[in-house]
Amino acid sequence: MLNKINLLRNQIDALDIQLLNILKKRLNLVKQIGLIKYKNGLPICFPEREKNIIKLRRQEAKQKGISPDFIEDILYRIISESYLHEKNKIFKNLQPNFPTILIISNNKIGSFFQKMLILTGYNINYMEEKNLNINNIDSIFMDIGMIIIDVSISFLKKIIKKLLILPKNCILVDLSSTKQISFKLILKIYKGPVLGLYPLFNIKKNFFLKESIMYCHGHNKKLYFWFLKQIKVWGITIYNIDVIKHDQYLFFIESLKYFFVFTYITLLSENKISLSKISILSQPIHDLNLFILKNFFIYDIQLYINLILKFKNNKEKIKKYLICINNLFFLIKNNKINKIENIFKKIQNLLKNNIKN
Structure with a gap:
């Protein structure tokens, strides 16, 4: 009896080695796909293809007498590992000659954008709200292509008129959680391109596949549309929502x-x-x-x-x-x-x- 069990176990061991070799070949193919996506600035994740794969494999598993749920669990684990192999340390830069991006922040959301933009090859100047001298802000605002702000409302009110000295077509990205307040202040003064963003995930993560960001249009969306594409290259899904809905949904998603x-x-x-x-x-x-x-x-x-x-x-x-x-x-x-x-x-x-x- 023990000899028969050992014989069967040896066959299982051989099949396990075959599985490892197949997985290695699959991951090598994934790396090649990742390189093509990187060169062409394509997102890492294609949700529709993933859904179709799972659906087809569940059907095939059922025909072979295997639990579809079992196969789905395995495939999701394999797909997740595949995305990690596709991910490059440096993301495709969609605007390689873009001027310096200034980030003024008082929390970790600003640091998240700093990290991702540096990984993508952009030139970043990061400043904390508490270290910013309003009297010297004129020189700081010179020669920048984008300013990403995540500051207190009280501080925003102090610098709001200074936005008038920003370079022409400088993109202003507002990361505040209360868009109805910040957008009202910004759009009244600044007539250049304005975009509102808010991440809906743990920004301490190193991998943002299937995470999402809400965005609100302000002014001149044609001038910052490329930046939304850049965010998608990071593997993040973006959802357009108006300012009122943004605050309404964020209340139930976060505040409550x-x-x-x-x-x-x-x-x-x-x-x-x-x-x-x-x-x-x-x-x-x-x-x-x-x-x-x-x-x-x-x-x-x-x-x-x-x-x-x-x-x-x-x-x-x-x-x-x-x-x-x-x-x-x-x-x-x-x-x-x-x-x-x-x-x-x-x-x-x-x-x-x-x-x-």
């Missing part, structure tokens, strides 16, 4: 989420709940929850304050959120089972519709 986590952690602290004990009692789901909680607090405190307090009508929106909680608590307190079931059904239908879409 941070407010909830801030409340949740405060409640744990005040009740002296041990995170380590929660971890022991609720593995593995707590690992995911703890990972999410830690990532909420990687940014600067000022960014959280801006997201929670500085949005237009944010306090009213949070108030509605608390009213919603109170209404739900009322139903729970009074055992309104039918109404609670109806709410569950509405949520189920909402999720089903979103999954279909």
Whole structure:
């Protein structure tokens, strides 16, 4: 019996070696594709092709009597590794003769753009808000092709009139989270090209495949359209949204989420709940929850304050959120089972519709 098992295991070992050789050949082909994409400034990721591959391989797996979910899991892991092999240390530069790009920032979002633009071969001048002397700003604004700003609203109000001395057609990129406030100030004064951006991911990552950035048009989009293409070359998906929708969606994507986590952690602290004990009692789901909680607090405190307090009508929106909680608590307190079931059904239908879409 043991001899037969060993014989079968030897065959499995031989197949494992064949799998490794096939994967090596596949990754070599991927590197060649990555080089072609780099030379032509193409994005790393093509979501439609990825979906088609998964769909076809699931069908083929089913025909061969193999679990489609099993094959999908394997393929997603292989595809993710393939993207890493496609990725070059230096990205294709779409404007090789572009003038210096000035970044004025007070948090890590500005540092993210600094890193990516340097990797792409652009000349960058990075300054922190606290180190910028407004009296010397005239010389700083000379001979630049783009200015990326992520500063406090109070500081923006101080330098707003200085934007008039920027070179003609200098692209102004606004990274603020509160576009309704910043855009109103900027567009009133500056008539050159204006673009609003906001990343929706952990900017500490080294690889941004399938991550996304929201963008809002300001003025003269033809002059900065190339920059949106440059961002796509980094493997990032971009989504166009108007200023009002930007702030509305960011409230639910970021502000309300941070407010909830801030409340949740405060409640744990005040009740002296041990995170380590929660971890022991609720593995593995707590690992995911703890990972999410830690990532909420990687940014600067000022960014959280801006997201929670500085949005237009944010306090009213949070108030509605608390009213919603109170209404739900009322139903729970009074055992309104039918109404609670109806709410569950509405949520189920909402999720089903979103999954279909």
